[in-house]
Amino acid sequence: MIADLPTRSLGDLQALHPGIAHVLRLADPSEPKPDMDFASWLETLDLTKLNRAGLSIENLCTHVETLVRQSETLRGPLDFSLKALSLIAGVDKFGGAEAFDLEIAVGEIVCIVGPTGSGKSRLLADIECLAQGDTPSKRKVLINGAKPDPTLRFGSNHGLIAQVSQNMNFVMDLGVGEFLTMHAECRQATDADGVVADVIVCGNELAGERFTAETPLTQLSGGQSRALMIADTALLSASPIVLIDEIENAGIDRRRALDLLVAREKIVLISTHDPILALMGDKRVVIRHGAIAKIIQTSARERACLVELQRLDARFTEVRQRLRVGETIDDEKFEVRWMR
Numbered sequence: 001m002i003a004d005l006p007t008r009s010l011g012d013l014q015a016l017h018p019g020i021a022h023v024l025r026l027a028d029p030s031e032p033k034p035d036m037d038f039a040s041w042l043e044t045l046d047l048t049k050l051n052r053a054g055l056s057i058e059n060l061c062t063h064v065e066t067l068v069r070q071s072e073t074l075r076g077p078l079d080f081s082l083k084a085l086s087l088i089a090g091v092d093k094f095g096g097a098e099a100f101d102l103e104i105a106v107g108e109i110v111c112i113v114g115p116t117g118s119g120k121s122r123l124l125a126d127i128e129c130l131a132q133g134d135t136p137s138k139r140k141v142l143i144n145g146a147k148p149d150p151t152l153r154f155g156s157n158h159g160l161i162a163q164v165s166q167n168m169n170f171v172m173d174l175g176v177g178e179f180l181t182m183h184a185e186c187r188q189a190t191d192a193d194g195v196v197a198d199v200i201v202c203g204n205e206l207a208g209e210r211f212t213a214e215t216p217l218t219q220l221s222g223g224q225s226r227a228l229m230i231a232d233t234a235l236l237s238a239s240p241i242v243l244i245d246e247i248e249n250a251g252i253d254r255r256r257a258l259d260l261l262v263a264r265e266k267i268v269l270i271s272t273h274d275p276i277l278a279l280m281g282d283k284r285v286v287i288r289h290g291a292i293a294k295i296i297q298t299s300a301r302e303r304a305c306l307v308e309l310q311r312l313d314a315r316f317t318e319v320r321q322r323l324r325v326g327e328t329i330d331d332e333k334f335e336v337r338w339m340r
């Protein structure tokens with residue numbers, strides 16, 4: 001959880017993002033309590049009523065936290081331009097020295113690979129909190145080659161990093177368009193309607209399955225919500241560093257998603273178990289026992305393999321789609337194509 005969230009007043013939180021005011025009202029329709037802190041307010045909630053509204057303390061906290069982070073990343077441009085992000089080596093899970101530092105330039109995509117539990121999310125979390133030797137991995141993060149200004153680190157409004165997390169369950173009873181309009185307003189976009197329409201078009205290109213401005217957020221599928229958040233991060237967020245904890249392989253156009261983010265001159269780090277995504281990066285970082293064990297530049301031959309893998313993936317997607325809609329795959333024409 002964001003460190004100071006429990007002690008922030010409801011009034012402060014509401015002022016941060018109109019979506020937060022909406023969620024708080026949903027959970028507690030009684031008189032507003034602007035002076036009460038978030039933790040004390042949670043204790044006053046009636047769990048039965050909360051459940052009836054489709055909420056729980058856990059998803060309420062996750063949601064408010066997501067919106068607080070979003071309001072931070074929706075802020076105006078930073079007052080400096082990001083050129084490079086560096087991760088100075090720390091220690092592995094056994095306290096042994098990590099073998100490599102990591103240098104990432106603007107416009108680069110870095111994929112983080114490694115077995116389950118090896119420490120991929122830890123690496124992303126180190127970047128997210130601009131670690132300074134004070135996390136289990138003892139890594140240090142540098143911005144443009146220097147230790148980040150403490151205001152960037154502890155000011156809860158730094159807007160340097162946007163995170164697209166695995167947990168994108170919306171609890172808000174809002175349409176996609178209303179939700180995006182709130183973002184555009186927070187961001188003080190000059191053409192809010194235009195940018196909202198662009199995010200919806202992009203989200204649809206990524207998701208495959210169409211949604212509209214009127215689609216309620218709660219009805220989006222996992223893939224659609226992820227696609228919406230990626231389009232929103234690319235087009236509306238000012239943050240130059242984007243952290244993504246896996247993009248589902250079902251249904252999202254991964255290449256387009258990455259192109260969209262990189263076109264905005266962002267540094268993108270993706271933790272993934274997906275071979276296609278892993279090969280789409282400029283380089284991939286291999287994590288073992290909590291530390292960087294290798295940094296591999298994606299070679300021309302690997303890129304050629306990627307083309308072949310994408311061809312197979314397209315076939316696989318086609319079979320999935322046909323089976324999903326009740327078709328069979330035993331017609332001769334399809335078999336001939338499949339064997340090619």
Ligand SMILES: Nc1ncnc2c1ncn2[C@@H]1O[C@H](COP(=O)(O)OP(=O)(O)OP(=O)(O)O)[C@@H](O)[C@H]1O
Pocket residue numbers: 091092093094114115116117118119120121122123136137138271289290291
């Ligand atoms: N260098 C380290 N030192 C100490 N603990 C670490 C280190 N790296 C990772 N860990 C811890 O190991 C556990 C597993 O790490 P993490 O969740 O990052 O793995 P992961 O590779 O993301 O797993 P998955 O693929 O299942 O999502 C976490 O509790 C994490 O804090």
